[in-house]
Amino acid sequence: MSLALIPQEQAIAAGQDGAGMAMRIVAESARLLGAPRLIPIASTHIDGALYHGDSGTLFAERLVEGGAKVAVRSTLNVGALDLMGCSRIRLEEPQRGMARRMMEAYRKLGCEQSWTCAPYQAGHRPTLGSDVAWGESNAVVFCNSVLGARTNRYGDFLDIACAITGRAPDYGLHRPENRRARLIFDVSGLSPSFLASEIAWPVLGSLYGREVGNAIGVVTGVAGHPGEDALKAFGAAAASSGAVGLFHIAGVTPEAPDVATILAGPEPEAVIRVTPDMAAKARAGLSTAAAARTIDAVAIGSPHLSHAEFDGLERLIAGRRLAVPIYACTGRHALALLEKDGRRKRLEASGVVIVADTCVVVTPIMPDIGNGVLMTNSGKFAHYAPGNTGYAVLYASLADCVESAVLGRPVFTDVTA
Amino acid sequence: MSAATEILVPGTAGEGEALVLTAPISFWGGVDPKTGRIADVRHPQHGEVIAGKVLFLPGTIGSSSASAVLMELVHNGRAPAALVLHEPDAILLLGLIVAREMSWQTPIAVRLERDQFDSFRGGQVAVGADGSILRRLGILDGLP
Numbered sequence: 001m002s003l004a005l006i007p008q009e010q011a012i013a014a015g016q017d018g019a020g021m022a023m024r025i026v027a028e029s030a031r032l033l034g035a036p037r038l039i040p041i042a043s044t045h046i047d048g049a050l051y052h053g054d055s056g057t058l059f060a061e062r063l064v065e066g067g068a069k070v071a072v073r074s075t076l077n078v079g080a081l082d083l084m085g086c087s088r089i090r091l092e093e094p095q096r097g098m099a100r101r102m103m104e105a106y107r108k109l110g111c112e113q114s115w116t117c118a119p120y121q122a123g124h125r126p127t128l129g130s131d132v133a134w135g136e137s138n139a140v141v142f143c144n145s146v147l148g149a150r151t152n153r154y155g156d157f158l159d160i161a162c163a164i165t166g167r168a169p170d171y172g173l174h175r176p177e178n179r180r181a182r183l184i185f186d187v188s189g190l191s192p193s194f195l196a197s198e199i200a201w202p203v204l205g206s207l208y209g210r211e212v213g214n215a216i217g218v219v220t221g222v223a224g225h226p227g228e229d230a231l232k233a234f235g236a237a238a239a240s241s242g243a244v245g246l247f248h249i250a251g252v253t254p255e256a257p258d259v260a261t262i263l264a265g266p267e268p269e270a271v272i273r274v275t276p277d278m279a280a281k282a283r284a285g286l287s288t289a290a291a292a293r294t295i296d297a298v299a300i301g302s303p304h305l306s307h308a309e310f311d312g313l314e315r316l317i318a319g320r321r322l323a324v325p326i327y328a329c330t331g332r333h334a335l336a337l338l339e340k341d342g343r344r345k346r347l348e349a350s351g352v353v354i355v356a357d358t359c360v361v362v363t364p365i366m367p368d369i370g371n372g373v374l375m376t377n378s379g380k381f382a383h384y385a386p387g388n389t390g391y392a393v394l395y396a397s398l399a400d401c402v403e404s405a406v407l408g409r410p411v412f413t414d415v416t417a
Numbered sequence: 418m419s420a421a422t423e424i425l426v427p428g429t430a431g432e433g434e435a436l437v438l439t440a441p442i443s444f445w446g447g448v449d450p451k452t453g454r455i456a457d458v459r460h461p462q463h464g465e466v467i468a469g470k471v472l473f474l475p476g477t478i479g480s481s482s483a484s485a486v487l488m489e490l491v492h493n494g495r496a497p498a499a500l501v502l503h504e505p506d507a508i509l510l511l512g513l514i515v516a517r518e519m520s521w522q523t524p525i526a527v528r529l530e531r532d533q534f535d536s537f538r539g540g541q542v543a544v545g546a547d548g549s550i551l552r553r554l555g556i557l558d559g560l561p
Contacts, residue, residue, distance in 0.1 A: 021518050028514045032425065032507040052482060053450050053489035059515055135481060155481035155508040157488070157515045243478070387446055 003031045009038060009167065018066025022164035029158050030169035038167040039174060043073040043126050045119050045143070046163060047135030048156040049106040050362055051080040051091075051099035059157065060105035063164065068109060071166035075114040075124045077136045079103045080363040083115065084332055084356040090364040099363075109160065115357035116331025118232065118304040120147060123333065128254055131174050133162035137239035138232070138303045138380065144246040146231050148254040150174045153245050173246055179255065180264035181218035181248050184271040185211065188221025190279055194417045195223070198397045199283065201230040202379030204274070205237030207282035211272050214243035218262050220250045229306055236303050237379025279417035286382040289392030292373040298405045299360045299385065300398065301329030302378040307337050309398075313352070314343060316402040322351030323408035326401070327366065329359040351405070361388040375401050375410060418536050418552040422527035422544075425505050426513045431498030431524050432543040433470045435552075437534050438462050441476035444483035444509060453495035471542040472497035473534045477506045487512030491521055499524045499544035503531040 005013065005027060013023040030038060048056065080099040081089050091099060107113060114122050120142050126132045126149035134143045134151040143149050152172040154162060162168045173179055185208055187195065194200055208217065231249075238244040248256035256262040284290070300313070305328055313328065328347070335356050338344040344354060360366050361384045366374070374391035376382055377398045385393050394410050403411040439461045442448065447457035453468030468490070477483060487509055490496040500513075505528060516523045527548050540552040 025511070025514055025518060028426075029507050029511060032505045032510055047481065048485070050482070052445075052485040053492065055488045055492035055516070055519075056485050058492075059488070059519060062519060137481065153481050153508075155483065155511055156485040157511050158484070158508075 003027065003035060004037055012165065018063040018068025019164055021063065021066060022068060022161040025157060025161040026165050026167055026169065033169050033171045035169035035171040037170050039131055039170045040166055041072060041133050041162060041168045042130045043124065043132045044070070044159055044163040045075050045077060045124065045134040045136065045139050046106065046111055046159045047077040048159050049076050049079050049103055051095065051102050054098050056156065057098045057102040057105065060102055060109070060160070063160065064105050064108045068164045070110040070163040072163060073124070074111045074163040075119040075122070076106055076111045077117050077139065078358045078362055079115055080358060082355060082357050084335060086335070087353055087355040087365055089358070106160070109164070111163070114331060114333070116304045116333060117302070117359070118306065118331060121306050121333065122331055131168065133159060133168040135159040138236035140245055141235035141239045141247065142232060144173060145235060145248065145253050146228065150179070179216065179246060181216050181256070181262045182264050182269045183212055183215055183217035184259065184268045185217045185219045185274065186221050186271060187219060187274045189273055189275055190417050191276070192223070194279065194415055197415045198377065199415060201226060201234040202237045202377065203279060203283045203286065205234035206241045206286060206379045206383070207274065207278060208234070208247065209238035209240065209242030209244050212242060212244065214245070216246050216248070218248040218250055218256055218259055220259055222249055222252055225252050229309055232303050233379060237383070240380045240383040276417035283395065283417070286379060286395035287393055288386050289373050289394055292392065292394060292410055294373065294409050295324055295375045295394065295404055296369060296372040296391070297324050297366055298326040298375045298401045299329070299366070299381050300326065300377055300401060301355070302359055302361065302380040304359070305330040305334060307334050310334060310338060310343070312398060313402070314347060316399055317347070317350050317352070320350065320406050322405045324405050326352045326405050327355055327360050328352050329355040332356055361385055366391065375404050377401050420529060420533055420550050422501070422529045422548045422550050424525065424548040425502060425528050426510050426517070426523070426526040427546070428513060428517070428523040428525035430544060430546040431471060432541065433498035435473060435537040435540050435542045436462070436465060436467060436470035437473040437538045438475055441478045442474070443478050443480055444486040445480035448486055448490070450486045450489035451493060451495070453490055467497050468495040470497050471499045471501060471537070471544060473501045473537065475503055475531050475534065477509050481508055483509045484511035484515065488516045491516040491523055496524050500526040501529050501534070501544070501550065502526060504528065
């Protein structure tokens with residue numbers, strides 16, 4: 001079936017202004033995707049304001065010149081600069097100026113200055129069953145899986161075009177029949193102590209992404225709700241190792257009260273029974289520098305740290321002085337709470353470098369030292385840091401990350417899967 | 418050798434050496450937007466330059482910023498002469514759609530079955546604005 005636009009959409013698409021440009025971009029994408037129509041959306045989360053080169057800045061400024069404004073609530077993912085001034089970004093001119101112009105253009109288009117990859121913890125939580133257009137892989141998977149709102153993975157440029165038109169192509173995960181699980185990912189063979197540990201969720205997420213790819217699965221064998229930060233870590237890791245846009249956890253996520261309800265057919269197409277050995281291998285696979293004797297830095301906060309995660313960090317540091325810095329990436333929503341009670345100053349006095357509005361794998365922040373070793377508790381940082389920063393990675397729990405930062409050498413607590 | 422294709426995104430006709438990728442590629446992190454060089458060390462065509470080539474893509478993977486990288490290549494004059502895809506990739510091709518909206522000169526993108534890619538390998542290939550694809554006989558085929 002070919003794409004049909006309603007007369008109002010056709011009229012907008014015929015315009016020479018920014019709205020016309022946005023509508024043509026949405027319609028052309030819909031045509032390529034084979035969508036029969038456009039549907040109204042309730043909100044967007046925009047990943048397109050991260051500087052990759054001048055062309056993206058020029059595009060955003062063209063929309064501004066054309067008088068375009070977002071038609072629905074639109075939050076912004078990270079940019080390439082720390083506008084809060086917490087950390088020093090080593091981006092040189094003229095790139096720095098172009099990155100700033102880009103961030104400014106998205107502000108002028110009417111986007112909220114959220115600058116976070118965890119908008120769902122900054123007050124942007126679309127309702128169950130609503131259609132939205134979100135970008136950034138972890139935000140997309142959280143929005144679909146944990147909130148039960150419906151979005152595809154909206155790439156750069158299409159996200160802002162959807163925001164301006166308030167429309168998205170009707171295809172993929174917007175359609176209920178495409179949201180059902182075809183695979184079971186059974187973790188009941190793992191020890192309860194492992195499943196209760198902090199590392200379980202990033203490690204299982206990384207394994208899940210590699211095992212299921214872009215298929216939709218339901219996780220079974222989880223005793224109770226592991227908490228929102230655990231689901232955030234699971235989704236982020238799964239969306240970095242595979243093209244996961246939606247997962248279900250039986251008894252935990254909103255579209256999967258039980259396995260039978262969410263399965264697409266009477267029987268799953270495959271059952272992946274996770275063994276302790278598979279979990280141990282997945283955990284080992286997150287590290288690229290297993291034999292390192294010292295570390296140069298710790299990075300946490302991918303996705304951005306919540307207030308509760310800062311509580312945990314502060315408790316573990318317990319006022320001690322760090323031998324190597326902990327880069328703690330977060331959004332200004334969490335920063336506001338930290339500022340309120342003087343905690344930011346205390347953390348910084350210990351040697352924590354707070355990074356706001358951005359993060360250490362999307363823009364140059366950590367020193368370019370060559371052969372550096374980075375420790376992290378984030379499955380997503382573990383995936384992207386070697387390629388994007390040049391640092392080799394060690395994966396560990398937050399507690400081990402903090403102890404290692406205090407000592408300047410890696411410390412691991414054994415948790416048997 | 419010639420074949421009929423389906424036009425995915427209209428654009429300027431292009432001619433160049435065929436570069437047939439043997440594995441899917443992630444443009445973000447996989448292709449240098451300044452030079453068009455394949456930067457992904459795990460990719461079989463690592464080190465090859467896509468600029469000015471007729472690029473045959475068996476598939477794409479990874480980041481939703483692929484569109485930004487392709488548009489940046491267009492803007493920097495380092496885009497392929499034409500793109501030949503096995504299946505439409507809306508995220509990647511968005512880079513061409515937006516570049517067209519910016520009135521930049523963009524290469525044509527066409528669809529062709531993957532099993533036909535090999536017949537163009539190593540040749541000088543022309544993709545017409547009408548979507549026609551033609552392998553020219555020439556030096557690379559050992560002929561004058």
